[in-house]
Amino acid sequence: MSGEKKTFSVSKYSKLIILAVFILALSILRPKAFLTVGNISNVLWSVSVIGIMVSGTIYVFLLGGIDLSIETLCGLTAVVIVEVVTHMGNSVGGVIVGILAALGVGALAGLLHGFVITKFKVPAFLVTFATQSVFLGLSMIITNNKIVSCTKPKLFTMIGSTWVSIILMVIIAAFSWFLLSRTVFGRRTYAVGGNATAAEISGINVAKNTILCYVISGLTTAIGGIVLASMTQQAMASTGSGYTNDVITAGVIGGVSLLGGQGTVQGAIFGAVLMGLLNNGLNLMSVPSTQAGLVKGIVIIVAVAFDAMQHADQSRKKVRKVVKKA
């Protein structure tokens, strides 16, 4: 009922330290390759889809919910836009209709999630676990389980190009930041996630707010799907696989609590960028994939623990002892 919220929020301060240490280390280790405009833009580009998606799914996390269907919804929307564009003869109009269709699918999926979660009080985990399977099946049915490619028109391939997708990420993150930190809706979202009963008593329509959050999550997932389709100029049922994990990880590294009520968009984006830097660093250092997990895992634990220790119950002695040891 009144489960204790893990007091874990990455303060701006320690976030910057982690980032700085990282950039410093990489620039020393790989001076020629790392600190180039090309490489930095590559890093940002490689996390743009995650960044776009986490800007919306953060609303779900803030409610203490989760969305396991991110990857297959991403795949479904990618499939939808590519199918629409190819069926409309790779025309510019087709791209616009395709984008609208994909966004529609995303919003509808979010609506479904929100509706079932609020009306039937089903845990978000189970609902999205089920729809994950449904979306995958639908993508397979639509594509007949084949790759559908689409290399034209320019308007379509442009979406996923380096700068466009980075700018898209920035715009969506900025919009999401504004919504979350400046509007009544954002205020209410934190309240619902922090204590739904109190929020309800304060006159907030918790159900409506929840549904809206899932719709936003569906929309950004759809945008992620669109960008991903454009980047790879193709779509198939497995497009987006692995993204659920990536998006949640980015959020959690960035200080979003999966128990709800805690986290910011800028934090989540930071998490995404940190992951991108980490992958990039591992690539530049030619760490074999079999060992990448080891390095990544240790870096994540050290970074998060460093931060968590500062914010953990400072009054506890044991903690301090551990800090001293560490």
Place this chain on the structure above:
Amino acid sequence: TLQKTVRVDKHSPAGEGTAVGGVSNKVKVDPYTEDVKIAYIAHDLSTPNNQAWLEGIERETSSWSNITVQSFNAESSAETQVQLMADAINQKFNAIIVQCSDGTALAPSVEQAEEAGIPVITLNLDADTVHSALVMAPDYDAGRMAADKMAEQIGENGNIAIIQGVPGLHRTDNLEKGFRDTIANYPNIKIVDAQSASFEKEKAMTVMNSFLQSHPDLKGVFAINDAMAEGAALAAESAGKGGGQICIWGADGEKDALEMIENGQLSGTIYTNSWDQGSTAAKIALLMMSSEYSYNVLTETPEVIMEPVVATKDTVGTIDEKDRW
């Protein structure tokens, strides 16, 4: 270095695992008159080759209404595949076509199926036990062919890199090994980097980007499958190094890769006709279920090796439009 030991089994194995030398309880069926069903247990049905193999199998059997094909998706997991094998045996399929995610792990299941009188035909990914047949594209040799052709294209000189898949899969490990062994014959070619992109196009774009950053003089890239090669080509293009400035090779020969070769975006791939492979596997399955012939008379799995085509801009035209999967 460590020396492997040999464990001797003191117990006589009972129950499962008694395969070799035993008597198969095979029931002969006539696939052209009786109702029969074939199971296709895919490694990962969401990839284009798996789908092409399935289609090949379905094409072969579609003219007979009494033959049903049921596909199963192991979602890249050997454990799931073992469960699906057990289910297929329980359901008494008349033949099983399987791509073994892990040949060693699947061996007991394959044996058990054969033991139950169900012929097992492996497709591209072999099982470490004797069974009815293996239909495969060459892997080690494919790696060799790609290496030789690439060496020729870059003038037998320069730095190259490899984009790997997920480690531990025989076919792709062998491909890489064939490639590396052959490149070793060219003293002026150096493999400077190797990174995994997990068979995914989008990840390959990221990996390629970092190659371009750390090795600006890169002349060639060998990707273990076509999806990754396509990704590498797109990345090279957006970095202004497209159009064959970097020699990029893939393997498999799927439709999109062939088109990119025609457009000069990709330098080449090793093409095999996956549809054909699927049909061949189905043909053998039908043959095996209608014959007395049982796996326990074999000492070695019969292999059917599909002819690979080295597809480059010059040769890609020879691959007929209707053979592009």
Place this chain on the structure above:
Amino acid sequence: MKKMKQTTLRRFISLGLLLVLIILFAILGGGLFFNADNFIEIVRDASVVGIVGVGVTMAIITAGIDLSTGSVMALVAMTMANIYAYTLWPIPVMIILGILVGIAAGLCNGYIIGYLHVPEFIGTLATMGIFRSLTYIIAITDDNGVIQSQPMTVYGFASLGYAAGYFYLVTIAMIVFIIVGQIVLKFTRFGTNVYAVGANKKAARLSGIKVEKTQLIVYGISGFCCAVGGIFTAARLQSATAAIGDGFEFDPIAAAVVGGVALSGGSGDVVGTLIGALFMATLKNGVLKLNMNTAYQYVIKGVIIILVVMFDSAYKAHMDRLAKERGAKEGAEE
């Protein structure tokens, strides 16, 4: 007494839903689904999930999660594979060492979560990568350094994958694990502490429960369960590969949640997880008998889960309301 009623009734509902699922598939799939061999196979498929589920359930009850289960299974299997391949140590020694590795891995998780205060999700996600990497690093390779699967066919080990009488050994092990797990959770102080920690860490601490230590032990148990799961998996495959358990981590979590273990902590038990595991295995097995294209199977699977869970949740909400009202009344009787 009231408490008994409330939980047993819920249990009957879960079992009822499982039964409905079985009847559904019996009608749609006919004899292909509804036969003894198939049921034994379903239970077998649910067994490793059930064993690992015991530890995962405890982790979830403490309001945590364990995402590293699949990787721990692989690490354990690969440890045994090395012993198998390079020594002639007896099989029981090999198994015990494997189990110790599993427990150690679990304790690592517990330390990171309890004492370094890393949130459970991110901590076990990181160790999931770490343990998988370690597995690859110690994986058996051929002379060229290419990773290989290690066959482990000696009867003393492989027989763990066989059946004893009607049931597979793994199923019997699972039943033992569920019973012991249930007893630990419901009838020991440690079990009570697990619920307390999950329900309210602060209150648990104020009540004198050592929260960190409880977490450490819970993840240690989870590591132990993973080790046993890994052993049975390797025995069934009669081999070990670095890829064992890849993508498995999700199954026990899903089983637990379907079985009524709340991710927010403090509620649920391992019998629920067992029902959840059976439910998922039945669903997986059942849709295969519908003779459908894989794509439609995914859709059907999702739709069934949503419908069942919707019913279940609505019913549970109703029950909770009744219980709450009853509690209020009890208070009113002076």
Place this chain on the structure above:
Amino acid sequence: MSGMNEIILEAKGIYKSFSGVPVLQDVHFDVRKGEVHALMGENGAGKSTLIKIITGVYSKDAGTIEWEGKPVEINNYQDCQKLGVACIYQELSVIPPLTVAQNVFLGREPRTFGLIDYAKMNRMTQELIDRYQFPLHPATLVENLGMGQRQLIEILKGLSQNSKLLIMDEPTASLSGKEAETLFHIIETLRSEGVSVIYISHRLEEVYRLSDRLTILRDGQNAAVLNREEIVPKKVIATMIGKIVDESAGSKKMLHSDDTAPVRLEVKDLTDPADRYRHISFQVHRGEILGLGGLIGAGRTEVVRAIYGVDKAKSGEVILDGQKMNPSPKTSIAAGIGFVPEDRRSQGFIPLLSTTRNIALTNYDIIRKKGAAVSYADELAMSKKAIKDIDIRPADPDKEVGVMSGGNQQKVVLGKWLMRDLKLLIVDEPTAGIDVGAKNEIYEILENLAKQGVAIILVSSDLQELIRVSHRILVMRKGDVVKEFKNEIVTQSRVLSAGQGILDEEEAQA
């Protein structure tokens, strides 16, 4: 009472700060064997923090703790138990998914062969319950119980440990007169058995009645230690809050209500779907403060929740200013109703959010917007106004409410309603855990609101408060309104007896 002067626990030179903010500075505190030692101070003075340092929940920055003359290190609750110290914390430490018995014996469960013996545990709990006559059942899940009952469990837990020192941090905060009375008897018995008690409460009459000595903290420092004979109400209050408050013991009062004022709220035949209250009908006039009394579980909370619309009634009508309502929090707020829930921790505020955000939560309709953005300046101004109006401490608008002291949390919950125009304010146990100074301020606030024409429904288990503030009092018992006190002299004992179902005062006194 031998050894009455023997010091059992002594804390010397205690310092503590949270993220740089000092909370305790050079605090000295000692407890003698067999005494009831009260600890008093305003909200946020540092009482709970001191207790948590003594019981090892927090570590101290400096200072020593001596137990029976010897220095001790207490690092956790187990250390406490070993010494014979039990503690009832202010933020209840009951575990909702466990049963009453499991909570009472948490960590000390009776076992046979290493397994918990539930039958024995339930039996032992039942014995305790019988001994103290608490309205509880051993096997009920705590999550199904209300605040008052949870507090009783916490008390039961503390009592069951047979300790040498029992610490109680506001044990009566959500108790009604009857249970509180039981508790006082228990405490007096314990004292006679030589058990020491540290007693923290904001209800002065309890402190006067029970305590042998009294330590007062002010702003985290020792303000005074008073012996029994020095405990004079005026002096205590003055030392505590630095000003004189009229604490005219409201145990008796002549009620006045103005029937001629227009009816603001009319409740007709309200009935609960679960039968926790039935056929409730009453009116509240403009400017009237209606008190709602009764024992724990009488159904008062349920009635006011239904009026506000958190729960739905099965039948009946709620009419505000002649307008029939379809109650829901949203429509209620829009119509001018405010509601302060009973259980502030789980229903009142959002712990992770700041004072500003909590205060603004119900008031976004009156906070200006710049385009779509909420005007931060307006929000801040509102929160600063609230902080000033009701003296919320710390006065930092960005402070997370979750880490504030209990009384200040309550002020935040109340504060948000004072920022808007209200027609009706419903307050359920509004001063639970609030210090005298602040309590008085809250009473004044309520009275001022009433003067401005706001109708107020006050649910309170604090009889003194009920009598002091109300213009008219309704007493509920087991879901029915059993008595109305109106334009007559009312005493605590009359209200109490009405709540217990004894309607005749003389009979009650006999």
